[in-house]
Structure formats: structure tokens, C-alpha cells
Amino acid sequence: MGIIVDLLSTLLLILYSLLGQNVVLAIVAFTVIVRLSLLPLTIKQQRSMKRMQELSPKLKQLQTKYKDDRETLVQEQMKLYKEHGVNPFAGCLPLLIQLPIFFGLWRAIIATLASSPGQLLELQNHIMLPGLDHLIPLHNTFLWLNLALPDPYFVLPVIVVVTTYLQQRLIMPVRPKTNTPTQPRKPGQRPDASEQAEQMTRQMTTIMPFFLGFLSLSYSSGLSIYFIVSNLIGIMQYAMMGKADFRRLIGKESPKAAAEAAARRSEAEAEDGMPLEAATATATPSASTGRSERQLKPGMVMTTLKNAPPSSTASGNTSSKRSGSTSRSSAAARRSATATRTRSSTKTKRR
Amino acid sequence: MNKKLSRNGLFIAVALLVLLSACSRQRDTWPGIAGTTNGDTVLISYKRTVISLNAEKDRNWTYRGEDDTDFYAPAVIADGRAYVGDYKGRIHAINLEDGKRIWMYEAERQQFLWFTVGAVDRVIGPIGLGGDMLFFGTEHGVSALNIANDEPELAWEFGTGHSVWAQPVYLNNPELDFPPTLFVTSLDKHLYALNPENGEERWSLDMGGGMPGGITLDIEHRRLYVGTLAGEIIAVSFDGQELANYETEGWVWGNPVLHNGYLYFGDLDGMLYELEVTESGFGEATKRKLSEEPLRATPLVVEDEAGQAVLVIGSDDQLVYAIDLSQPNWISDDDIDVRWKQEANAAAVTELTTVELEGKELVIVGTENKDRLVLALDLNNDGKREWAYKYEK
Structure with a gap:
């Protein structure tokens, strides 16, 4: 950490010297430079977050599918990550690299402004280039x-x-x-x-x-x-x-963001042949069915979807994308999903 | 779930706080040390207290400020009183006998709803005294209080471009045929000469570097000496002419000590200097590396039991050094002839003073370690530690 603080303190002093010995300008320039130099990492982090976000519906489905088999769930998740070339920790790595720099920035600014004798005494140890001593202390008003x-x-x-x-x-x-508000969880039930x-x-x-x-x-x-x-x-x-x-x-x-989110959801549903609302085990009291929402018992899967078309949960835009996606889904997945729905329907009817 | 997530949020906030406080840890501030002229009392300004110790380390009294304010400025003792400023810009007059407050001055601040707004002017350096006036440095300049009849009243304020951390020096010597003048060093790199009556500027001089330390007066040569963060010792006449300057290896923080026609001072590179004072300015200079760590404080020159001059100075290297100035070539070409050096077990960065205890001359030095905040070292017994004072609230 020490070397980062020294480097950043020296950079701040150089900027202060170049910008007419104006501390505010120096801090602004300093922040811009550091943020720009970290931009590749920021972009990488955002891309990674975006990919994770895209996988989120599929992960949800896996969680539902293997909720009683944690080992398989982990294996399937890892498989999914591998298939899509996503490293779940890739989002954290840039953040971890940035953290020491941000803390270094923090310390460099405090050290360079030196509000107490102790800080001023310490400042001489942070200056890495000769010839900057005459700038100390900075004009801090x-x-x-x-x-x-x-x-x-x-x-x-x-x-x-x-x-x-x-x-x-x-x-x-x-x-x-x-149209599918989150179902209240039972006591002790963990959020995904x-x-x-x-x-x-x-x-x-x-x-x-x-x-x-x-x-x-x-x-x-x-x-x-x-x-x-x-x-x-x-x-x-x-x-x-x-x-x-x-x-x-x-x-x-924005409509664009909403459409993208809906598209992701429908794509995930289509791939599995099962609407996300079902996968996340939330009752779907769709407007079309007029049913009130109710909580399912553990192990039960959603039922009402055959009456509630997927498009009812999203905008028209989404609806068209959804049908497109569905057409690309595999027949096997469809068959599997249909079977699930039928079984679920039966269980619900028994209630 | 909400409870759990709230706990998580709280955990994140606490973790961030801990991380940031750990990352932003700075070196501790050292205590302000002052001694009475008769050598029987030491005053320590540290955190929320001003503490009076006798020569045996017994606590005479503890003075606390109005609220949670901190004291780090060394107290100034005169007429049975101690004057000290705090980190909220207040000035306290304390009875030296019992530690009771005589008065406290506080600048007015604005209230907005239930908030007190406006800048807090910390007083970091010692106060300067001159007749019925009292002068102190603030975050934005220097202020003068009229303290006649124990009713402190703001007389004037003088703005500088940066804080004043050093003691303003009041000069009023009828033999000099020179009007009373207040000299002020500021971190804005300027030396100011002010009229102490009304705060008007007589002259100012750009010294090229900030001056956290004070001024050494040389009445004989009608000049003063100042060390700067630009790494210079500069001689300036009382009327504002720069007479001479001497470049040092590192920043000079403390003031130089004038003794027998020589200036003695250290720098933050750990160098110790002896600089001859001549009619025209500076003469021969000798310097040697005393320590690998900074020599921040002003050195103390005292006489030992044999009447010989000894220079004592503390260092960041956790040692206190005593050097025999009476030895010829004490600062030879090869080395410095150190009479003794004593472990302080913490950075010894404060100004020094002396007290007398049963015929012993004790050098008092403050450190950055609360467990050994103040040390008493026997000057004539190889710096043997007589006592160490542990800070107690």
C-alpha cells in the first residue's frame, strides 16, 4: 500500500505544480487520470456483470431444478458458466485490483493536504521525486x-x-x-x-x-x-x-432495457421450455386468469401457466421475442416441460 | 430475510469503516511539553487534557477543556499562569497552582438550526505573550487577544495564506531603538512583521518554503533566524532584509538554537548542523549525520554539572542524543562525538525542557507512545531514565 500512496502523492504534487498550484484542479485532474487508467478494468467488470446478469434466469432455473441436490446444482452451475465462457469471479477481480488504488488515492489526498503536524512530517516520506519539496505545504484554501x-x-x-x-x-x-409479484417466503426459507x-x-x-x-x-x-x-x-x-x-x-x-431483460427471461424459458415464473416457484395470478396468488408447498411447481401466456408478464415487444425464442427451443425440452406442467397441474388441483 | 440482509448491510458498512480507518492510519500526534522557569513543573498538553507533573512525576493537577477538544500546543507559562490553545480555537488561562480555569476565550461561531457552522480555527502552536496582549496562530492567520483585567477580548486578526503553527514572537526591547514588533512565520512561506497594537503589516518576506517552526531572535546582530521546509536556514534583519541563507540537506522544522555565536539545528534527513554566525551573515558550517531518521524538534542546549554546554536532541529513531559542545572538534570530519544516547522506545519528536530533582538535572522529552509519553533522563548520568510517564486520562 505504501508504494501506491507514494506514487499517487507524487502524482498529485506534480499535477499541483503543473496546474498553477491549485489544489482543486489538481484533485480533479488526479481523479480523472486515475479513473481513466482504471477504465479497462471497469469495462471488464461491467461486461462480466452483464454476462452474469444474462445467465441469471438460467441460474434461477437450475436452482429450482436442483434445489434438493446441492452437489448437482453446483456442477450444473459450473457447467453453465463453462458453456458460456463466464468466470463467476471475474466481476470481483477488477474490483479487487481497484480497491488498493482507491484506498491509495484516499490516503494520498489526506497525506498531501497534511492537516496536522504529524501528517506534514510524514509527507516528506511520500515524495518520490526530488524538486517537489518546495511545493509543500499546498495552498489549501x-x-x-x-x-x-x-x-x-x-x-x-x-x-x-x-x-x-x-x-x-x-x-x-x-x-x-x-404480473407475478414475488411470493412471500415461508419462515426459514432462504432467498435465492x-x-x-x-x-x-x-x-x-x-x-x-x-x-x-x-x-x-x-x-x-x-x-x-x-x-x-x-x-x-x-x-x-x-x-x-x-x-x-x-x-x-x-x-x-427504459423500454430498451425492459425489452432486453424480458428477452433474457424468455430466452431462458424457451431453452428450458418452462416459463421463468414457474421456475422461480411464484404463483402467477395473471390478470387473464384472475386468480389470487398463493403460496406453494415445498416441492410443488407452478401450475397456472398454461392459462397464463408468457406474454402476459411482459410488454408486446417481449411477447414477439418470446415466441421467436420458443420456436428455437428443442423438442425434448418442450416435452419435458409439458410433462412437468401436467404433473404440477394435478398436484395443484388436489389442493 | 430483511433482518438478515440488514445485518449484511451493517456488516458491509462496518467492514468498510474498519478497512478505511486501517488504511488511513496516520502517525500519532505528539504531546506539547513545557517547563516552568524554576524547573519544578512540567506541563503536558495531550489529547483532552493538560497535565501538570512535578519533578518526581507526581501529578499536580489535570485540566480538561470544555468538551471533547484536544490539546497539543505546548503551554506558555507566565505570572503563575499557563496559557494554552486547543483544537477548537479556544484559548485557556489556567492557574498554575491548582489547575483551575481562570478564563477561556472562544471565538463566536454561527448557528444554523441546530448546527454550529463555520470554520474551526485550531490552535496548533504555542501562544506568544507581550504585555497585556496574547498572540496565537490559527488556521488562517494570527489573532491577538487583549487580556487586561482577565477579560479576554479579540483585539485584531491578521490573515495569512495558510495556517500558522509556530509561536508568534513579540519583540519589544527599548535598547534596540526599534518599535515593538510581532514576528510571525506561516505555512504560506512568508515571514511577517506586524504592529502588535493593531495587527498592521510592517513588512513580509517570501522565504521560499513553509515554516512550521518558530523564530530565533539574535538581539546582538539585530536579526532573526528561521528554518524552512525548502531546506534553508535564513537570516533576516529586523527590518525585513534577507541577509544570508544556508542550504540544508532536508526540511528544517524546529528553530535553530543560538549558542556562543553558533546556530545548532537538525533537519528531517537526520543531519545535525553547527553554523557560525558572523557580522555579515553566516560563516563556517559543519554538518554530520546523527540519525537515519528525522530530527524534528528544536535542540536544547543546557549546562551540565561541570558548567559545560551539552546539546540534547531527540529523533524519530527512538533515541535521545546528548552531545558535548565544549569538546573541541565535537563534530569532527569523521563522526559526531556523542556523549550519550538513550532509548526512548518511541519517536522522540517533541521540544525538550529540563527539571531539577534532588540536584539532578533531568531532561524531559515527549514521545509518540502513550505508555511512555514523557521521559525524564538524567543529563549527568549518561541519560539514565529517571522516570517514564504513562498517559492516563
């Missing part, structure tokens, strides 16, 4: 701020919270709105992995803005500027990659 100290008027912490929230909201997918991950992501959307806001209240304003610039760059990156969906800010998904 900007508008009403002493950049080495927290914002006394709480303006920056508020902006940090808002921009972090916006960024999180923009990148987080909206929960697909279907993807559901858990989604919940965690949503929690992070709430926690992260306040967490960073708290840090902004406690640490130097320079760090707050870094958070804000970093968030704005993040939003811009997503926007430029066509991934920022501003409708998400009001809890809506």
Missing part, C-alpha cells in the same frame, strides 16, 4: 474551504451524498415489473442467491451515499472533492457507454 479540514458549512458532504446516490441509482437495474445479491445491491444504494457522506463530514474537504468528481465521472462513463438510464431515478426502466 478554496472559496470558503480549508481543503485539509471538513467543510464547516456541510455543503460538500450533502453534494457527496446526492451524487453517490445518483450514481448508484443510475447503475442499479430496476426490479422488473411483472440472485435475489440476495439484488437486495444487497439495493442496500448498498442506501448505505454508500450516507457512508461517503459521513466520511466527508469527518475528513478533509479535498477528499469530498475527490468523491464528487469520481461520482460525476462514473455517471459520465455510464452515460457514454449507454448504460446510464436516467429513468431509473424515478424508478422506471
Whole structure:
């Protein structure tokens, strides 16, 4: 970690020197450079996340299919990953590489702004190039701020919270709105992995803005500027990659994103010959059937689908894609799915 | 499930906090050390307390601030009082006898709803005294308090481009035929001469580097000496002319000590210097590596039992060094003739002072280790540790 802090502190000092000894400009340039240099990793991470997202319906189906056989489930999951060339840990790896750099950034900014004698004394150990000593200490005043100290008027912490929230909201997918609301689980029943991950992501959307806001209240304003610039760059990156969906800010998904999500779902259903709603064991009180939702006993599989066409859970767009996908499904899968439905139907009728 | 996920969220937040605090761990701040002129008391400013110890390490009293504020600035002792600033910009006058507060000055801050808003001006350096005036450095300059009749009142404020961490030096010597002047060193790389009555600037000089340390006055030559983070010792006349400068190997943090026509100081590269003072500026200079770690503090020059001058200085290498200045060639071509060096078991970075205990002259040094926050070393007995004070709240 030490070498990263030294490198970044030296880079920050060089930028400070080049940009007219303006700390704010130096931090902005510094953040841009670091974020751009990490861009390949970010893209890789996003691609990996996207692939995982695409596989999510299939994984759900496997989980349902092998819910009583954990060993086979793991084997099938690994097989699925292999077939699609996905490494489930590939999404974490870029993040792991980025973490020390972000912590290094954090420490470099605090070290370079040196708000106490101890920090200033330590700073000399972080400078890797001769000739930068004369820049120390940095001119740390900007508008009403002493950049080495927290914002006394709480303006920056508020902006940090808002921009972090916006960024999180923009990148987080909206929960697909279907006619099949999630069935309440029985006591002791575990949520599936993807559901858990989604919940965690949503929690992070709430926690992260306040967490960073708290840090902004406690640490130097320079760090707050870094958070804000970093968030704005993040939003811009997503926007430029066509991934920022501003409708998400009001809890809506763009038609394109909704169509893509639905297509993934229908493709997964088609491959298995079984609608996802069935696979995830949620009752489907479709509008067309008018049935109320009810919980199935463990081991039971959905029944009402033969009355509820898949298109009823998605837009018209999705419907057409779904039929296209279905036509590509194998006959064997169809037969298997039909058999399942019949058996399930019988069980439900017995209730 | 929600409970479980909430727990997970909480866990993530706590883990992030722990990780960040571990990653952002910085070196501890050292205590401020001050001694009374009669050598019987040591005052320690550390965390939320100012502690008075006698020469035997017994605690005379403990002073606590208004709330959770920290004290790191060395106290200044005058007329039976200790004056000290805190990290919330307040100035405290403490009775030296019993540790009771005489008064406390706090600058007004704005209230917005239930929040107190506006910058907190930490007082990091010692206070300067001059008659009924008291001068202290802040985050944005220097302020003066009129303390007549124990009713502290802000007299004036002078803004600098950066913080003032050093003690402002008040010069008022009728023999000099020079008006009373307040000299201030700032981290904005400027040395200021101010009118102590109203804070008006008489002159300022760009020194090329920040100055966290203070000023050494040389009344005989009508000049002052300052060390800078640009790695220089600079001589400046009282009227603001740069007379001479000497380049050092590393940053100079503490002030140089003037003794017998020579300046003694260390730098953050661990070099110790002896620099001759001449009529025109600086003369011969000698330097030797004393330590591999920084020599941050101002050295202390004291007389031993035989009346010989001894220089004592602490280092980040956890050692305290004593050097016999009376020895000819103490700083020879090959090495430094160290009289003794003593383990401090922690970075010994504070200013030094002395106390007397049963005829022994004890050198007091502060460290960054709470378990051995202050050490008393016997000057005349090879620096033998007489006692170590462990910080207790």
C-alpha cells in the first residue's frame, strides 16, 4: 500500500505544480487520470456483470431444478458458466485490483493536504521525486474551504451524498415489473442467491451515499472533492457507454432495457421450455386468469401457466421475442416441460 | 430475510469503516511539553487534557477543556499562569497552582438550526505573550487577544495564506531603538512583521518554503533566524532584509538554537548542523549525520554539572542524543562525538525542557507512545531514565 500512496502523492504534487498550484484542479485532474487508467478494468467488470446478469434466469432455473441436490446444482452451475465462457469471479477481480488504488488515492489526498503536524512530517516520506519539496505545504484554501479540514458549512458532504446516490441509482437495474409479484417466503426459507445479491445491491444504494457522506463530514474537504468528481465521472462513463438510464431515478426502466431483460427471461424459458415464473416457484395470478396468488408447498411447481401466456408478464415487444425464442427451443425440452406442467397441474388441483 | 440482509448491510458498512480507518492510519500526534522557569513543573498538553507533573512525576493537577477538544500546543507559562490553545480555537488561562480555569476565550461561531457552522480555527502552536496582549496562530492567520483585567477580548486578526503553527514572537526591547514588533512565520512561506497594537503589516518576506517552526531572535546582530521546509536556514534583519541563507540537506522544522555565536539545528534527513554566525551573515558550517531518521524538534542546549554546554536532541529513531559542545572538534570530519544516547522506545519528536530533582538535572522529552509519553533522563548520568510517564486520562 505504501508504494501506491507514494506514487499517487507524487502524482498529485506534480499535477499541483503543473496546474498553477491549485489544489482543486489538481484533485480533479488526479481523479480523472486515475479513473481513466482504471477504465479497462471497469469495462471488464461491467461486461462480466452483464454476462452474469444474462445467465441469471438460467441460474434461477437450475436452482429450482436442483434445489434438493446441492452437489448437482453446483456442477450444473459450473457447467453453465463453462458453456458460456463466464468466470463467476471475474466481476470481483477488477474490483479487487481497484480497491488498493482507491484506498491509495484516499490516503494520498489526506497525506498531501497534511492537516496536522504529524501528517506534514510524514509527507516528506511520500515524495518520490526530488524538486517537489518546495511545493509543500499546498495552498489549501478554496472559496470558503480549508481543503485539509471538513467543510464547516456541510455543503460538500450533502453534494457527496446526492451524487453517490445518483450514481448508484443510475447503475442499479430496476426490479422488473411483472404480473407475478414475488411470493412471500415461508419462515426459514432462504432467498435465492440472485435475489440476495439484488437486495444487497439495493442496500448498498442506501448505505454508500450516507457512508461517503459521513466520511466527508469527518475528513478533509479535498477528499469530498475527490468523491464528487469520481461520482460525476462514473455517471459520465455510464452515460457514454449507454448504460446510464436516467429513468431509473424515478424508478422506471427504459423500454430498451425492459425489452432486453424480458428477452433474457424468455430466452431462458424457451431453452428450458418452462416459463421463468414457474421456475422461480411464484404463483402467477395473471390478470387473464384472475386468480389470487398463493403460496406453494415445498416441492410443488407452478401450475397456472398454461392459462397464463408468457406474454402476459411482459410488454408486446417481449411477447414477439418470446415466441421467436420458443420456436428455437428443442423438442425434448418442450416435452419435458409439458410433462412437468401436467404433473404440477394435478398436484395443484388436489389442493 | 430483511433482518438478515440488514445485518449484511451493517456488516458491509462496518467492514468498510474498519478497512478505511486501517488504511488511513496516520502517525500519532505528539504531546506539547513545557517547563516552568524554576524547573519544578512540567506541563503536558495531550489529547483532552493538560497535565501538570512535578519533578518526581507526581501529578499536580489535570485540566480538561470544555468538551471533547484536544490539546497539543505546548503551554506558555507566565505570572503563575499557563496559557494554552486547543483544537477548537479556544484559548485557556489556567492557574498554575491548582489547575483551575481562570478564563477561556472562544471565538463566536454561527448557528444554523441546530448546527454550529463555520470554520474551526485550531490552535496548533504555542501562544506568544507581550504585555497585556496574547498572540496565537490559527488556521488562517494570527489573532491577538487583549487580556487586561482577565477579560479576554479579540483585539485584531491578521490573515495569512495558510495556517500558522509556530509561536508568534513579540519583540519589544527599548535598547534596540526599534518599535515593538510581532514576528510571525506561516505555512504560506512568508515571514511577517506586524504592529502588535493593531495587527498592521510592517513588512513580509517570501522565504521560499513553509515554516512550521518558530523564530530565533539574535538581539546582538539585530536579526532573526528561521528554518524552512525548502531546506534553508535564513537570516533576516529586523527590518525585513534577507541577509544570508544556508542550504540544508532536508526540511528544517524546529528553530535553530543560538549558542556562543553558533546556530545548532537538525533537519528531517537526520543531519545535525553547527553554523557560525558572523557580522555579515553566516560563516563556517559543519554538518554530520546523527540519525537515519528525522530530527524534528528544536535542540536544547543546557549546562551540565561541570558548567559545560551539552546539546540534547531527540529523533524519530527512538533515541535521545546528548552531545558535548565544549569538546573541541565535537563534530569532527569523521563522526559526531556523542556523549550519550538513550532509548526512548518511541519517536522522540517533541521540544525538550529540563527539571531539577534532588540536584539532578533531568531532561524531559515527549514521545509518540502513550505508555511512555514523557521521559525524564538524567543529563549527568549518561541519560539514565529517571522516570517514564504513562498517559492516563
